[in-house]
Amino acid sequence: MSVALENKSDQIAALDDSLESQMTISMGPQHPSTHGVLRLELVLDGELVIKTTPDIGYLHTGMEKLFEYKKYQQGIVITDRMDYLNPLGNNLAYVMAAEKLLQIEIPERAQVIRVLMCELQRIASHMVWLGTHALDIGAMSVFFFCFRQREKILNLIEAASGGRMTPSYFRIGGLMMDLPAGFDRRVKQFLIDFPAAMQQFETLVTGNTIFQSRTKEIGYISKEEAINWGLTGPCLRGSGVELDLRVHNPYTGYEQYDFDIPVETGGDVWARFKVRMRELYESEKIVIQALERLKPGPTKADAPKVVLPDRDDMRKHMDSLIHHFLIVAEGFNVPEGEVYHAIEASKGELGVYMKSNGGPKPERVHFRGPSFVNLSALPDMVEGELIADVVAVIGSLDIVLGEIDR
């Protein structure tokens, strides 16, 4: 009898244990709030998150292998599909790394256009972030307003390059072509509409008490931890580190522009939100300055071995046509060497490691995606939070799975 009772109590204890103990659930890879095909393994105690293990690779495309058998100019197309919310930023990082290897100087007008387009793209990228971040937290209508603004920028990018989301507008040695006539007028029209839209977002989201209480003191990461985890971009600046590669490692003439680095010291979701909102105003400032700097001039570098000849020349001169054919068919040789070039993309430091063996195809191209690194810090941020806050933290990291999995 006693033995049986003992067994019984053991059984009950075991049952209690299993009821009290942790539960593992799988979030994703098909989940509306994981921004793509991210899968999280959450160990929960009730609603509290004890441990998180991100599982990535559901969108692994093998891009780094693809670069090895594409010529340098063909690789630009692949970069578009990596961080598909910020394709012009990817283009810029890639072509600048190649230009560094080739040691080509880019004319002034091309540099200004690159800055102009990149900042427009940054606004478009932040619009998707704001829309989906608010959607995750429960505000549906912000999404529609954000996509309306984004659509205007996509129209501008389409006018310049012919593609909405995959522009491939920056080429090694300059641009695909000059801006179309009346482009500055269209950008000015956008700039007239934009402040009103920002006002709308501030009222809808920033001043919203529900949004504030869902984001304040959630997903905290300290300054030292943020640096240790390698966070970059708005996530790092939200933890109080003043670091912006546009200022501290300037490229494409960013040192000539006058803008501030938004820094917040909170280290939580709300701080990262505020950094991005303030960045939108800074990007707008840079766009205005870039429009003022836009002077007529060449948009392609003087490097006939690398840069395709003008369309007009090709129609008139046989040698230009042959030249065009040679560059397209055989590519160009890039001197041996290796570079690491980093730019400030909309999500953080986008670095390209490019190694050349002297031929027309790179030996190794490696992308250091900001989302990849930012996501790796997620387990630290969500530990001890509620499961509903995991979604808010993911939204504040602004991840793009295309760039994480590559």
Place this chain on the structure above:
Amino acid sequence: MPDTNNLEKFVENLRAQNADWVGEVVDALGEVTVYVPAENIVEICSFLKTESDFDMLADLCGCDRGPEEDPRFEVNYHLFSTVHHSRLRLKVLLTEDHPNVESVTGLWKTANWHERETYDLLGIIFDKHPDLRRILLPSDFDGHALRKDYPLRGYEPYSLN
């Protein structure tokens, strides 16, 4: 081209600490690459992190030079400083027979995923890594995709059965 004079200073400091740590130093295209021995990588990184303020590991990536080369693999550590904003590349060479290097996860937590990715795609083994397993490819994947002897294009026919 950016100035690399300040980077020379860090390399000299490193050499003063231990002359064996610094191999060949390449200063090209505005970037400085230091070849370092694989067995001392953790000490070197720790020294640079504490003494020269290289507090961020911007990137870690591997590279396969091809099966005919010896040493075959290289691992690049791109260090970055949030204090003086300069970059330094450390390079470790590894042979095909012994592609092992000690993990720097103890110094920078961000190294965790970078090292897992390098292991996944190139098969470089990071000793003392807390959780070294595939990250991008499924766990039953055969081979290491970024090695030069892995086919560049083409694919096996896919079917779920």
Place this chain on the structure above:
Amino acid sequence: MGLENPLFESLPDVLTVKLDAVINWARKSSIWPATFGLACCAIEMMNSVSARNDLSRFGAETFRASPRQADVMIVSGRVSRKMAPVLRRIYDQMPEPKWVISMGACATSGGVFDNYAIVQGVDKVVPVDIYIPGCPPRPEMLVHAITMLQEKIMKESVKERTDTFEEESRKSIVPGTLPVTEGTKLEEEAENASSKPYTVPSKHEKRRSS
């Protein structure tokens, strides 16, 4: 004062029509897609429901996060080999009638990514009804695909769209098919475990192959 009043005044109380016509008309007027966003195309899919393109004009704006409430799966983006079993499982969880739209070059044929990682066309995993070219297709093209699917639905017979047998559908939901990632040791165990066949072909697919 809607359309009903003149309709009711002009029509008799009893109508004789084909059952197919009525049911298909109801089905095509509210196609609910499953949110199956994968890559670049997913952003254009999101764009197609936003203000400019407004997919709700064609009754297909209600994106469902649960496959059990969805009618059409829009495969928007490249499908990696790691993702393919998940995709198949979600397809199996959708109730009949179900349709698949393959959106973009990557889902249709692998696109520019002809390498080890990408399934060369989602039709190797699930039966596809409509293919959309483009990389990524414009939102207008997705709207066009939805209208094409509506035309296709009108030509179908209701009898072809019965659900799978209970036995089969129970088999198709194999628990724990996602790999365990917690720690190296567990992964080894998962590797050694005898693998079950992932799923059984649905009734729908059998009909196609015959």
